[in-house]
Amino acid sequence: MSLFTRDLACRQAVALISDYLENGLTGRERRRLERHLAGCGACTAYLEQMKETIALTGTVTVEDVGQEALDELVEVYLRFLDDEAAE
Amino acid sequence: MTDEELIAKFVAGDRTCLRELVGRHHQAVLQVARYYAGQRAEDVAQETWLAVCRGAKNFAGRSSFKTWLLTICANRARDMGYRESRHLSIDLSDSVAADRFSAGGAWLTAPVPFADRLADQDERAAILALVRRSLADLGEPTRTVVTLRDVEGLDTREVAEILHLSEGNVRVLLHRGRAAIRSTIEAEGGQS
Numbered sequence: 001m002s003l004f005t006r007d008l009a010c011r012q013a014v015a016l017i018s019d020y021l022e023n024g025l026t027g028r029e030r031r032r033l034e035r036h037l038a039g040c041g042a043c044t045a046y047l048e049q050m051k052e053t054i055a056l057t058g059t060v061t062v063e064d065v066g067q068e069a070l071d072e073l074v075e076v077y078l079r080f081l082d083d084e085a086a087e
Numbered sequence: 088m089t090d091e092e093l094i095a096k097f098v099a100g101d102r103t104c105l106r107e108l109v110g111r112h113h114q115a116v117l118q119v120a121r122y123y124a125g126q127r128a129e130d131v132a133q134e135t136w137l138a139v140c141r142g143a144k145n146f147a148g149r150s151s152f153k154t155w156l157l158t159i160c161a162n163r164a165r166d167m168g169y170r171e172s173r174h175l176s177i178d179l180s181d182s183v184a185a186d187r188f189s190a191g192g193a194w195l196t197a198p199v200p201f202a203d204r205l206a207d208q209d210e211r212a213a214i215l216a217l218v219r220r221s222l223a224d225l226g227e228p229t230r231t232v233v234t235l236r237d238v239e240g241l242d243t244r245e246v247a248e249i250l251h252l253s254e255g256n257v258r259v260l261l262h263r264g265r266a267a268i269r270s271t272i273e274a275e276g277g278q279s
Contacts, residue, residue: 053272056215058238060238071106074105077140
């Protein structure tokens with residue numbers, strides 16, 4: 001290993017994982033992290049957990065506004081448009 | 088039918104399409120409205136949909152309908168005098184509990200991917216409930232950032248533009264929010 005290349009500790013590596021997934025790392029940071037991941041099963045497992053977390057979050061459906069409430073809202077908007085058109 | 092097809096049909100006179108679009112996106116509009124206006128979010132959301140009705144013919148498809156809609160929401164909120172008033176404080180505490188690491192920064196106990204737990208349908212449902220609760224428990228602006236990026240699927244740049252944040256701050260907030268949700272899932276399985 002080059003004297004000028006410091007290895008990341010796991011604790012530092014996990015702090016970079018989300019940015020890594022967002023393509024937010026510089027080329028140098030990315031290479032350092034990938035070098036660490038290649039030799040670290042624990043951080044690779046953490047990366048997997050983060051990917052799973054993001055995928056799970058993507059399946060969340062926020063609580064529905066009631067259907068009746070939505071119907072009322074839309075009726076208000078359309079009535080407003082009609083009123084504007086009539087003026 | 089896609090959002091873009093629905094808005095085109097609405098412009099052509101099919102008013103039923105508005106109901107479908109409101110059903111799909113009202114929660115996302117409310118999330119952005121809450122970010123700017125807190126308890127006055129309903130007012131901002133209403134103004135947003137009215138602006139969409141009036142300006143539907145101006146939708147040119149340069150962005151997705153959802154991005155266009157949420158940008159209108161942010162602009163309406165700002166036009167109404169609301170600003171992202173909260174001071175953006177970035178929590179610098181560790182995203183993984185410090186006691187998970189040795190003094191040299193190596194894992195003491197390796198994390199375990201969730202795949203095996205997710206394969207069990209009952210446990211998957213329980214984990215999804217945890218994710219929903221954990222997302223709701225995130226403080227602002229982290230909750231809005233994670234919702235727009237990971238639930239609504241906007242990209243980092245779009246989230247930054249809609250919330251008037253730098254892309255760097257969006258990434259920091261994403262990291263905090265995702266790490267908190269991950270920790271909650273893991274803690275339920277016996278680690279934290």
